[in-house]
Amino acid sequence: MKRTSLIFSFLFLLFACKDKEAMPPTPFGAVPSQRQLAWHDLEYYAFVHFNMNTFTNEEWGHGTENPNTFNPTQLDCEQWARICKQAGMKGIILTVKHHDGFCLFPSKYTEHSVKNSTWKNGQGDVVKELSEACKKYGLKMGVYLSPWDRNHPTYGTPEYNEVFKNTLKEVLTSYGDIFEVWFDGANGEGPNGKKQEYDWKGFIEVVRTYQPNACIFSDGGPDVRWVGNENGFANPTNWGTLNGDKVYPGYPQYKELTSGHEDGTHWIPAECDVSIRPGWYYHADQDDKVKTLPQLVEIYFSSVGRNANLLLNLPVDRRGLVHENDSIALVKLRKYLDESFANNLAKGTSVIASAYRANDDNFDGNKVTDGDPKTYWATDDQVTTGSLEIDLQKEKPINTLVIQEFITLGQRVKSFSIEVWKNNAWEKVAQETTIGNKRIVNLPDISTSKIKINILESKACPLISNVELYKISEAK
Template identity: 55%
Template sequence: MKRLLITAGLLTCLAATNAQDIAPYGALPTKAQLEWQDLENYMFIVFGPNTFTDKEWGDGTEDPKVFNPTQLDARQWARTAKEAGMKAIIIVAKHHDGFCLFPSKYSNHTVRESAWKNGKGDVLREIADACKEYGLKFGVYLSPWDRNSPDYGTPYYNQLFANMLNEIYAGYGPIFEQWFDGANGEGPNGKKQEYDWEFFYQTVYHNQPGTVIFSDIGPGCRWVGNENGSAGTTNWSTINTKGFEPGAKAPAPAILNKGEEDGAAWVPAESDVSIRPGWFYSPSTDNSVKSVDKLMEIYYSSVGRNSNLLLNVPSDRRGLIPAKDSLRLMEFRRMREQVFKKNLALNAKVTASHSRSQLKPASLADGNASTYWASPDSVKTPVITLNFEKAVTFNRLLLQEYIALGQRVKAFRVEVLDHGRYKEIANETTIGHKRILLLPDTKTKGLRITITDAKACPVLSEVQLFKAPKS
């Protein structure tokens, strides 16, 4: 045992030394961004007066007493997320109507003025506590647009909004992600607000430096450019943010969808989508919950394209996730587990045309994303080959870059051994944190991956193969 511990220690030191030997390329993720990317799949909960008025965007004039869930159970939300294989929840604490799910002292349009619990309730407290109980990370959406606040559109409002952020960060524990959108319409006085985004960002960082901030341009992670849960087939984790702002002054959706090669800032994509047609619960959508096949398609188009997946599962008017939605989430988890249950590449003998000293190609098929292989600095188009003693049949190929050192791969080709010759089955672009290719059933004893273009020597952590069952 002592010998094994010493050996493990030496290998860890060796890996650290090799990482130092490889020069990082371009913009790099922070530790918080790396941890965020590993979450991959988490829950959005959009809930508020609109749930009861059957609107998507409230106008701020609704009577707060309309908010009155009869069975609200944040532990049910958290338990559902946990059992669905999700690792975090982001709650909409204030939407554009200005209604706060917590008794903010900076608003008169909150749960304090509602009929729920005679004004003594705090949804934000209940979900924060439930996330802690179930081991989930906790995030908050707070809309800067406020259609109820009389201060909106005045010089004071930015300070009021920052005060509300301070209130949340002081009172509700660690927040892994702060969600901002750029919606900016008129307030009750008919005026629009000039948002002080830098002030808002610094308010968050002053409280919790490790929080990942979402907006059109980050700075922690970016909107993917649509609400379909679909990242670009080419997707860089880098973009140029200088001169842009969230909202109307953001980069074009097409740019947000695929990122920018050699962008100056590391701002990876987050793909947001709802399990129902709308963001808020509506009885009219009870028979329109997305199918498992559709959710898998979204998963492959988001997590499988170097993006995280934020899936909205709205609470109903009782304050519960409906049974249909919960069941679909469990089916979705079961399907993912069936697809990725057995990594066929673990049985492969891995070789490479070129390898960096002491970094073995076998690391690519060890099932451990923290180990990696790299080619020498002078080689940007190496060839990786997996050979199998017995033929394997697969239809999913998963690739990962070691993104702590930057995103490098620009294009790659996949070939399989077919009657003694290699046949191309895929020719794709970026990899990033994770790339999953959907392929026809393919039986082979040999797989060859050629990096055809790269910004610097490729650094890859995983090559995995799976045989997904038919739907």
């Protein structure tokens, strides 16, 4: 009787332990806000440089231009939006005001704007037209506003900061939801020969007040940072964190931004801005210098594939249209990406984890191939290494791996390796550093029935939410 009672007690404890769910991991280090998580999900969107410089053949204007010079003959923001949608982009950020001070909307706070142009008899508003086009095509809209103003007479005085804040307010309260506000850190002389001491704290407060869900971009954030170059590349080691109290617009050690700061105090991920042509603005002599498909694919893999977002610039031409050559290049890139990532060989496969959190199935290895971004493999708190073995059932050709961390709880992994099953043994084919929101790893062309991901070093228990495998063709 006593023996039977002990057996029942043992079975009860066994099933009681099995049914008990493990506590999820706690956040580690700096973590993203909800607005930043929404921004990460976008991954790829357009920059549109279109303003006075388009018509003066400049990159940086002087602020002395006649407003009548701005005169697009066929402005069609719906064409922009339609092309961006076809390209798989999620939004458009427009240069509403560049360094020359010319505004693409009828601002009350400057005379250097479309209101004083003969274009549409001074009744034109490019920002309004783009806002309506983005809504029609289901795109997000963002705005670039340069604080530098080479035209405004108050630039270089405290009064100008109020002018700029009022200009910001006009934009942020007139055109619907804004997903990103892009601040350029350039700070040169105004028409009076003075430089401006920018009220960054005040500028940020205006955005938070009128567009609380918008991410703010500058060299140092506070939500999104510059990647430190205009080539479209993040470093292979790229942290989503930055010492936010150290970095500021115009920060001279900008090369640090290409990798971020491993133990950064704030979550400020990188955005890679690059133009599809040599220049940011349209120049007719660059019509035959649009980036090739191999160049654009390399940029995509070096930005989105390295824990950053890609902001690809389209220099709208003097007609007010995305040039045909740029459109063709975008469509080619979209076709290549769609074909490359159409067949995820890891989807729904069985995954064996070296260990998982409290032996709770909610955190087992299968969570990385279930297609649910809210689930993840996790180890116990004290375990900072581990492996995931993906069984493909039979030999399949692969050459690309996509891996993602559950960044809601912070970025953790410092290094990982990839092995494939070959000749009845494991063979290492890659070793990399950080992961973050997304890492795309190019592998040699191989055929294998099993692949193993080894977390070699992690700052806290690793949390892997997604793994994908592909065989993609070379971009030509």
